[in-house]
Amino acid sequence: SYVLTQPPSVSVAPGQTARIPCGGNNIGSKDVHWFQQRPGQAPVLVVYDDSVRPSGIPERFSGSNSGNTATLTITRVEDGDEADYYCQVWHGSSDHWEVFGGGTKLTVL
Amino acid sequence: QVQLVESGGGVVQPGKSLRLSCVGSGFTFSNHGMHWVRQAPGKGLEWVATISYDEKNKYYADSVRGRFSISRDNSKKIVYLQMNSLRPEDTAVFFCAKDSSGSGNWYFDLWGRGTLVTVSP
Numbered sequence: 001s002y003v004l005t006q007p008p009s010v011s012v013a014p015g016q017t018a019r020i021p022c023g024g025n026n027i028g029s030k031d032v033h034w035f036q037q038r039p040g041q042a043p044v045l046v047v048y049d050d051s052v053r054p055s056g057i058p059e060r061f062s063g064s065n066s067g068n069t070a071t072l073t074i075t076r077v078e079d080g081d082e083a084d085y086y087c088q089v090w091h092g093s094s095d096h097w098e099v100f101g102g103g104t105k106l107t108v109l
Numbered sequence: 110q111v112q113l114v115e116s117g118g119g120v121v122q123p124g125k126s127l128r129l130s131c132v133g134s135g136f137t138f139s140n141h142g143m144h145w146v147r148q149a150p151g152k153g154l155e156w157v158a159t160i161s162y163d164e165k166n167k168y169y170a171d172s173v174r175g176r177f178s179i180s181r182d183n184s185k186k187i188v189y190l191q192m193n194s195l196r197p198e199d200t201a202v203f204f205c206a207k208d209s210s211g212s213g214n215w216y217f218d219l220w221g222r223g224t225l226v227t228v229s230p
Contacts, residue, residue, distance in 0.1 A: 033216040042204060042223060043154065048216040086154050090214045097168035097214070098144065103153040
């Protein structure tokens with residue numbers, strides 16, 4: 001199996017930069033995707049293929065991936081960014097076709 | 110309007126069955142792989158199953174293999190999740206999601222709002 005590890009929580013003051021890591025064995029060799037989920041809502045794709053933003057996602061959201069860690073970076077954090085964030089990769093084995101990280105709760109102080 | 114709408118959730122007793130449906134609109138449904146993802150109360154996202162655009166390939170998480178079955182009807186733009194032998198630990202909101210590829214091995218670019226399944230005596 002393939003495991004993606006995220007910290008349960010990250011806190012940041014408004015206007016500052018939040019960095020949410022996602023650890024996995026040689027994750028740098030995989031395409032990493034990130035989702036934002038606000039309470040009671042469906043997940044929304046915010047970054048795909050490590051660092052590509054879908055249309056409509058602010059430039060404040062960016063991603064990187066190297067070695068054993070992928071990172072979602074949110075600059076100039078706003079109150080509305082408070083949400084759960086999940087990383088995800090395609091692993092490709094029949095029983096772990098897709099894998100999600102455990103999720104990180106971003107709190108805006 | 111590009112959207113996915115799930116239905117079929119409800120309260121069911123352990124050991125019973127339930128079939129979820131997800132209707133797609135606003136995109137060419139038959140070109141895309143589709144997924145089911147669930148989220149237990151207060152927990153994270155868990156991938157459940159994937160079906161390719163042509164229904165030739167299906168994949169299941171260990172936790173549901175042999176009990177759940179994914180299928181699709183491209184003429185109706187619907188993906189199904191047949192859930193048998195339900196257990197209390199299957200209690201979750203079930204989301205369907207559209208894959209950007211036909212094979213179902215890229216990124217999930219559209220999600221439905223989910224349907225709640227509660228397994229309780």
